[in-house]
Amino acid sequence: MASVVLIGTQWGDEGKGKVTDFLAEKADLVVRYQGGNNAGHTVVAKGEEFKLHLIPSGILYEDKTCVIGNGVVVDPKVLLEELAYLSERKVKTGKLLISSNAHVIMPYHRILDALEEDSRGEHKIGTTKRGIGPAYMDKTLRIGIRIMDLIDDEEFAGKLRRNLQDKNNLLIKVYGVEPLDYDTIYQEYSGYAQKIRSLVADSSLIIDESLKAGEKVLFEGAQGTLLDLDHGTYPYVTSSHPIAGGACIGAGVGPTRINRVVGVIKAYTTRVGEGPFPTELADETGELMRQNGHEFGTTTGRARRCGWFDAVIARYAVRVSGISDFALMKLDVLSGFEKIKICVGYRVNNEVIYEFPQSQKIFKACEPVYEVIEGWQEDITGVTHFEDLPKAAQDYVRRIEQLTETQVTLIAVGPGREQTIVRGEIF
Numbered sequence: 001m002a003s004v005v006l007i008g009t010q011w012g013d014e015g016k017g018k019v020t021d022f023l024a025e026k027a028d029l030v031v032r033y034q035g036g037n038n039a040g041h042t043v044v045a046k047g048e049e050f051k052l053h054l055i056p057s058g059i060l061y062e063d064k065t066c067v068i069g070n071g072v073v074v075d076p077k078v079l080l081e082e083l084a085y086l087s088e089r090k091v092k093t094g095k096l097l098i099s100s101n102a103h104v105i106m107p108y109h110r111i112l113d114a115l116e117e118d119s120r121g122e123h124k125i126g127t128t129k130r131g132i133g134p135a136y137m138d139k140t141l142r143i144g145i146r147i148m149d150l151i152d153d154e155e156f157a158g159k160l161r162r163n164l165q166d167k168n169n170l171l172i173k174v175y176g177v178e179p180l181d182y183d184t185i186y187q188e189y190s191g192y193a194q195k196i197r198s199l200v201a202d203s204s205l206i207i208d209e210s211l212k213a214g215e216k217v218l219f220e221g222a223q224g225t226l227l228d229l230d231h232g233t234y235p236y237v238t239s240s241h242p243i244a245g246g247a248c249i250g251a252g253v254g255p256t257r258i259n260r261v262v263g264v265i266k267a268y269t270t271r272v273g274e275g276p277f278p279t280e281l282a283d284e285t286g287e288l289m290r291q292n293g294h295e296f297g298t299t300t301g302r303a304r305r306c307g308w309f310d311a312v313i314a315r316y317a318v319r320v321s322g323i324s325d326f327a328l329m330k331l332d333v334l335s336g337f338e339k340i341k342i343c344v345g346y347r348v349n350n351e352v353i354y355e356f357p358q359s360q361k362i363f364k365a366c367e368p369v370y371e372v373i374e375g376w377q378e379d380i381t382g383v384t385h386f387e388d389l390p391k392a393a394q395d396y397v398r399r400i401e402q403l404t405e406t407q408v409t410l411i412a413v414g415p416g417r418e419q420t421i422v423r424g425e426i427f
C-alpha cells in the first residue's frame with residue numbers, strides 16, 4: 001500500500017504522534033494536512049521524548065521528507081521555535097517543506113481567539129487560544145494571508161495593512177483594547193519570511209510525484225473525529241477537518257490515491273476543553289486513568305477529562321473516515337482495573353440508540369449503556385506479541401473489533417516506539 005491516512009478517532013490526544021513515528025519508518029513522505037499548533041504530538045524514541053506541534057511526527061527520521069500541507073494554519077513564530085528545539089535536540093530538519101498555500105496565523109488571530117473565548121462566558125469552547133479559529137475564519141472569508149503572500153513583500157505589506165485596519169476596528173470598537181501596530185508586525189513577520197523562504201514548496205505536486213514514483217506517503221491528522229468542524233460535536237470542535245477526507249483537501253491529493261485509513265484510538269476516552277462526553281468519569285476511576293495515563297495536555301497542560309471506551313464513537317469514526325485499521329493505544333493504562341466497561345449504546349428519552357446522534361442536545365442527554373468485562377492485573381508494557389497478552393486483554397481487543405467491525409492492527413502498550421504489538425502490515 002502506497003498511501004495511508006492516519007487520523008484521531010476520538011477527541012484528540014489518542015497517540016497519533018507515536019503511531020506516525022512508528023509508521024514513518026517505512027514511509028518516504030510524511031504530510032500534516034490540517035490544524036495548527038493547537039496540536040501536541042508526542043514521540044518517544046530511544047528513550048527520549050519529543051513534543052511536536054506543527055512539524056510532522058516523521059521528522060525524527062532524517063531521510064524522510066516532511067511536509068506541512070496547505071490545510072494547516074502556520075504560526076511562523078512557533079514553527080521557528082520548533083525548528084530551534086529540534087536542532088537543540090540534534091534532530092536534522094533539512095527535509096522539511098511548507099505548502100505555499102498554507103495560511104499564516106497572525107498576532108491578531110491569537111488575541112481575538114482569547115477575547116472571543118472570554119466573551120463567550122459559560123458558552124466558551126475551551127480553545128487552545130493559539131489563534132486557530134480566527135485564522136481559519138479569515139481563510140474562509142478569503143482575506144487570509146498565505147505563506148506565498150508572507151514571502152512576497154509587496155503582497156504581504158498590502159494584505160497586512162488591509163487586514164489590520166479591520167482587526168484594529170474590532171479590537172478598539174468591540175473589545176475596547178489597544179490596537180496593534182503595523183510596523184511592529186511587518187518587521188517581525190518579514191524576519192520570519194526570510195527564515196522560511198527556502199522551505200516553501202508546491203506540496204501537492206511533490207506528493208503527486210512521490211506517489212507516481214511508487215513511494216510511500218503517510219498523511220498525519222491532528223485533533224480527532226469528534227473535533228471535526230462538520231462531523232464533530234459542534235460547536236465544541238476545532239475549525240478544520242481532522243477526518244480522513246480532510247487529507248485530500250489539506251494536502252491536495254485525490255481520494256482514489258488513498259489506500260488505507262488508520263484510526264488511532266485510545267483504549268479508553270479522553271477530552272480536553274468543553275462539550276458533552278457520555279462516558280466521562282468524574283470519580284476516582286477517572287482520576288486513576290488520568291494519573292496512570294498521564295492525561296495532561298501536551299499543548300496547554302490542562303487536565304484531560306477521562307472515561308470508558310465508547311464503541312458508538314468508534315463506529316461513527318469508522319463510518320465518516322472509512323477506517324480500515326485501528327491502532328489501539330494505551331492498553332497498558334487499563335492494567336489493574338478489576339472490571340472494564342465498554343459503552344455499546346446510549347440511553348436517551350427512554351430508548352436505547354446505537355448510532356451517534358446528529359443533535360448535540362440529544363448527545364448531551366445520552367447515558368451510556370455499558371457492557372462489563374473482566375479486567376487484567378498484569379503489567380503488559382513489555383509485551384510484544386498479541387498471544388502474550390493476558391487473556392482478558394486479548395478479549396477486550398477482540399470485543400472492540402467485533403463492536404466496530406474493524407481490525408485492530410496495531411496495539412500500543414507504552415509510549416516507546418518498541419512498545420507496539422503488530423498484528424498485520426499497514427504499509
Ligand code: GDP
Nearest residue numbers: 013014015016017040041042330412413414415
Ligand atoms: P496525540 O496528540 O494523538 O499525538 O497524542 P498526545 O501526544 O497528545 O498524547 C498521547 C500521550 O500518550 C503521549 O504522552 C504519549 O507519549 C503517550 N502514549 C502513546 N501511546 C501510549 C501507550 O500505548 N501507553 C502509554 N502509557 N502512553 C502512551
Ligand code: IMO
Nearest residue numbers: 012013038039040126127128222223238272273
Ligand atoms: P492533538 O492533535 C485535543 C480542542 C481544544 C478545544 C477545541 C477547539 O494533540 O490531538 P482550537 O484551539 O482548536 O480552536 O480548540 O479543540 N483541541 C484539541 N484537543 N487534542 C488536540 O490536538 C486538540 N486541538 C484542539 O481543547 O476543545
Ligand code: MG
Nearest residue numbers: 013040041298
Ligand atoms: Mg495531543
